[in-house]
Amino acid sequence: MDYRKLLKLPQSCVHRLMNHHLSWLGLAASLPLFGVVTAFAVAGNGDQPEPPHVDVETVTQRLALPVYTSSISTTPYWRDEQVQRGDTLGRLLNRLGVGNGEAQRFLNSSPLSKNLLKLKDGQTLSVQTNDAGELFGLRFLNDDENGEQVMVAIEKANGQWRASADPLETQTIQSMRSIDIESDGVGAVLSRAGVPPEIRAQLNEIFTDRFELASLKQGDRINLVFESLLFNGSPIANGNLLAAEVEHGGQSYRAYYFAHDSESGAYYDENGNPIKKGFNEQPVRGARISSGYGMRYHPVLHSLRMHKGVDYAAVTGTPIVAPADGIVATAETENGYGNVVVIRHSAKMSTLYGHMSRFAPGMHAGKSVKAGDLIGYVGSTGRSTGPHLHFEVRINNEAVDPSTAALPTPGLSAQQRLAFRQSSVKLSANLKLLRELPVTVAQLD
Known part of the structure; x- marks a missing residue:
């Protein structure tokens, strides 16, 4: 056998590869495969040298802390909080971060009645405080013993706590x-x-x-x-x-x-x-409305109150009649309304008549009345500044403006139509x- 021919075979193959441009492309494409194999071979070698030993030294040094500047504001501001089920004033204030013992002492010894300080689910309490939890004031609307809403306002003035009785702007x-x-x-x-x-x-x-x-x-x-x-x-x-x-x-x-x-x-x-x-009758015939429905400054209590009805100006003894058919639900004497009659006209509507001097004969709960029937006489009993009739209309026990909900609606004059x-x-x-x-x-x- 001629071994020289065998030696020339790989040499000729290499020569052909080097002289053919497609051969170079094939070689280039195969390089990643060789790289993978090589990497595998290297990775598969478990005989690795030990890492060099490094000495670790612990150094302790005291560093000065930066100067702390408090972000707590001492400026009072108002915030609103909705009353939750079971809330008392103390519990609600604690939830707001108020820990002012002085304010708690005031609430405990407040001249306001405990019923007036009771909170109702869902109502809103406005609280004046600061970021440090100091209390400066609070206010909320509540019903008094007369069933009318009053603004409960408590504030700290000149270092002293007091219940505000000033008219509100x-x-x-x-x-x-x-x-x-x-x-x-x-x-x-x-x-x-x-x-x-x-x-x-x-x-x-x-x-x-x-x-x-x-x-x-x-x-x-x-x-x-x-x-x-x-x-x-x-x-x-x-x-x-x-x-x-x-x-x-x-x-x-x-x-x-x-x-x-x-x-x-x-x-x-x-x-x-x-x-x-509206109704066929006015409760006091020919009388004018001296005080309408809405927020009013109460002349006796000297506080802002929600006037839940209308007042008719009339002298003591002026007859009061039922403006519509109904059944008497109440005919009694109460603290705020004095001699009061309540008539139920339907399942959802009732009317109230307060401060009567006296009831009509035979007036009692359960009595049926027709529009125009006498039910009592104008007076000044209860919490009243003078003779008048306080008249309320309630829809589902919610007071509404009588002049828009029940009283007879008058026609408009030519001048009123222009304004309308x-x-x-x-x-x-x-x-x-x-x-x-x-x-x-x-x-x-």
Whole structure:
């Protein structure tokens, strides 16, 4: 055998590879494969040298701490806290981080009655405090023993705690709501949208002569404009429902509030016609309303109170009649109202008559009365500054403005119609804004 020929075979192969450009491409493509194999071979070698020994030395050194600057503010500010089930004033203040023993001592020895300091689930308490947990003041609306709301205001002035009895400066603004009915529970939908109970009660009564609010179904819509009363920028009460629009069953119903004077008013449609008829009688015939529904400064208690009815100015002994048919629910003497009669007219509506000098003969609970029947006489019993009748209308036990919910609605004079058109144009613009919104609006103050 010629071994020289065998030696020339690999040499010729290498020569051919070097002279063919495709051969170079193949060689380049195969290099990663060789790299993998090589890496595997290296990794598979378990005989590795030991790492060199390193001496570790621990060094301890004291470092100066940076100067601490407290971020706690001592500037008082107001904050709102919603009352939870089982809350007392002390428990609520502790939840807000208030640990001021002086304030607790004041609450324990407060000249205010314990009932007035009791909190109700869901009500809002405004607290003035700072980041250090110091208490400077608190305020909230509560019902007194007469069933009327009073502003409970406690503050620290010149280092001394006191209950404030000064008249409060308030501001009235317009609040708006637009609610799409997505279920059959209209009351619950209105509540979730933040419509106050007294506004819901007014809305429920405005259109009762045309439809029941409970009859609204999915796809219907309610647009509302109402008064909110602010104290130091925070809402503390609500006034009248100024404008309402209900889209129900493909029809639109609108109502606008018009004030006859500073104490009373009623609801009219866009043409100035009364929305509802109301009662057939006034409880005191021919008398004027001397004090209307809403927030008032109480002349006896010297505090801001929610006046939940209207007062008729009349001399002692003036007859008081039932404005509509009903059944007497109460005829008794109470601390605040004095001689008081309550008449139930339906499952949801009742009326109250306070400060009577005396009852009509035979007046007692369970007695049936007709519109125009005598029920008592004007007086000044109970907490009263002079002879007058305090008259309330309650819908589902919620006080509403009698002049808009039950009293006879008077027609408008030519001059009143002009004033009505001017005011209704502005309210119509607000309703139009709400109507054109594509989504439900909770608040547009």
